[in-house]
Amino acid sequence: MATQNAPGGTGKAGTTRNFKVWRGDESGGDLTDYQVQVNEGEVVLDVIHRLQATEAPDLACRWNCKAGKCGSCSMEINGMPRLGCMTRMSTFDENETVTITPLRTFPIIRDLVTDVSFNYEKARETPAFAPPEELKPGEYRMQQVDVERSQEFRKCIECFLCQNTCHVVRDHEENKESFSGPRYFIRAAELDMHPLDAKTDRKEYAQASQGLGYCNITKCCTEVCPEHIKITDNAIIPMKERVVDRRYDPVVWLGSKIFRRGKQNEAAQAQTPRDPDELGSVHSHAGASHEPEAEVGAERGVHWARQVPHPTAPPLDSRGRLAISEFTFDKAAAPSPFGDDVTFPLPAEGLNYSHPDQPRDKD
């Protein structure tokens, strides 16, 4: 193999492109301009590597497989949460400035590296697979059709882009304690749908302890998932529906009153919405905003601090079932999680990154 990954390895000349990369640490930082040679067929991570090998040897960036399989190189590219190794340079205009910032939802460590320990803490809190006691290793029998539903969620590469995007915790540090996030909702759903899992209260647990009620199905997580897992449709909605089923079935309700009173009260308390006025209202990123400060931010470019979603019980119809919001929405399909008024790529001049703990208008 004579060819190699040196610049211009295949004989095709590269072009020089403009990049802005956020450099700094928890004490602050800013976008730094770079001009980098980009060759045909390269991805954003190739460009970061070229920067490291040339003018920025200490540029911090996580990566491992460079093949979209490990979920290490999560970053925000022109404001869009993405994997660096899965973002082809050919998707940008030649004259376009590409702006690369760290994941916003997690505390900054340095440059593009953030402290994602939040996710590992939530992983620990999610009850593990409970093996069926009566089966020995080698005796498990399951049909392909039954394992496939859980297998979809096990495709997750733990890039945490869904966690980063979810507006419940993005810019809302205060929600992190009681909210596990989409990654751990699909973990709960995966175990719930596992044909042999011996634990039977996965949905109740998701509602009572993982903060499933905070989610109001804006599908942000599904939009950014590099594995195309249908997080909302296939995991969160079914989990919510079943929780609703159980809570509103009068016989189950009576039974749980009689036999599991304490537990039921606990779950009910956890589900009590913080602000009763919000009950039944549908949060949306689209259209007029909810706080003037957020609107001003949006004018300037990207601004994620939109309305804080309160933990709400989902709106129910007369039968106690979930309404399908898509049927009643004024547009076909789900609203864009970034707001229907936002198109990508965002204008580069409006982009910046500021750490949530930093004062906002430092620049």
Added chain:
Amino acid sequence: MTTRIERHHYDVVVIGAGGAGLRAAIEARLAGKRTAIISKSLFGKAHTVMAEGGAAAAMGNVNSRDNWQVHFRDTMRGGKFLNNFRMAELHAKESPQRIWELETYGALFDRTKDGKISQRNFGGHEYPRLAHVGDRTGLELIRTLQQKIVSLQQEDKKTHGDYEARIRVFAETTITELLLDGDKVAGAFGYYRESGEFVLFEAPAVVLATGGVGRSYKVTSNSWEYTGDGHALALRAGATLINMEFLQFHPTGMVWPPSVKGILVTESVRGDGGVLKNSEGKRFMFNYVPDVFRKQYAETEEEADRWYTDPDNNRRPPELLPRDEVARAINAEVKAGRGTPAGGVYLDIASRLPAEEVRRRLPSMYHQFKELADVDITAEPMEVGPTCHYVMGGVEVDPDSGAAHGHVQGLFAAGEVSGGMHGSNRLGGNSLSDLLVFGKRAGEHASAYAEGLTARPKVAAADVEAAVDRALAPLERDGGENPYTLQQDLQAVMGDLVGIIRRKGELEESLVKLADLRDRVTRVAAAGGRRYNPGWHLALDLRNMLVVSECTARAALEREESRGGHTREDFPTMAPQWRTVNLVCSLDGDKVRLEHKPLPKIRAELIQLFDRAELAKYLTDEELADFDALTGDAHAEEAAK
């Protein structure tokens, strides 16, 4: 600069958080030992996720004629009989149990119609044997082990009130030195990547599970972590490495476009009907079936194509030859001027299966190339060529316990960093099961060793100070060598001179260049500070990459034959007398010493699993005479009854 060093006490420290490391840690924790897992990356990101094909285990779910003897035979054949027979035997016997165990941890493998774990065909395996989950089996394995560790931590939280009471993961932490007390392991020293702060683990038993060495090559499927850390740590602690000349070049890595260069195209593309063609459109593998395999492989395209639907009555297509044969064939086609513009050949599944079927059978393959490179594998052929993929060589270990040979105690190794199991060439699918079988064993025996010690070895303060100085040196130098340039130069030396096809003159040249590089690495300098500084991290890794590369180059020069993952253009055939020899590397001061060591003799009942005709291709005349005496005795015994 003041130096703060965080100290931790553990019974067993596992370095590496891939499949082998996690499995070892689980076993150590189950044995009641306080266990630390050191991961160079985040927890769950290990290179194991890259394994696509599956985990080989003779469960016999798809073909009931499969059993451990057949698996053993395939493994020995694949390794060209250079394998440590005892490791191959343990691996074949124990892998089904290790796979079934994963289901109790929550793994969800693809199923057969009767609800058992499905098994697929793979190069070199006689029967469908690879437990799989689509083409993301490695991810399933790592996630399952990760979640099992979390579940053990949840148990500990219940009993001790703390998740980390008995097993703790140190993510993004790199070990730079093992510390000894005499010839006993006393601890490990390293740094947190995140903060650059130092950390000292005091522990009587260390399990190395650091994976391979591929980052020393320029076309590789390996991630940045694969810098041979465990190999180098073992050498410096007084252990030995074997079989370092054997590197596996995966035959089908993508060569175009550059965003996917080096990324593997799983062998199951060929198992499911994909064929290799040169630039003339000819299906060339039929010209490259070696004599030893002639009997098992189809001679015509018609027979080969019938095999996919009727494997019992037809021989296998030659696209499913072991990896090194396929790699060599591709190399020969490219050299003969029949390659693609980017220097590979075509792998065509598009014209063989309907698009829908390709997407169903190879979903992440399809998805990966569509997204990464805008290549639609259901519509056009892929451009593929050999890529550095796996190192067969590694720490010489006791087959049953994984304890390192040489003059060090308390050091264990499992997975890719250990040597012997795969001989001169690894079969696809055998690495995932290797991780589980020998990971478990290493964890178990490291625990038993720690248990049996009467006094804990002590870390010497002077050793820690020396380790600190060495680690800080690149940051304190001004205007030294750039670590990235050094790595590129090393990759060029290894790729060009110690690559897939080797020659005496080039190997000698490589040793001269490596000596020069070694000199330059002592002057490496890293700009910036200690916090998450990749330039500094690479500067520290270079020392390991160099010493391991030198072992490979020396062993490759010494072994004057071609076998498995070692091809010498000047010695193109396999030589039976070389089969009886392992090349063993050790450190003498900072010089690599190379010695010959005879292979252990294969036990009678195991060697009798093979035909005499097959053995005649591998064994020396004396060994064959021994075999004849053995079978003669057996016949005589039968006659006597």
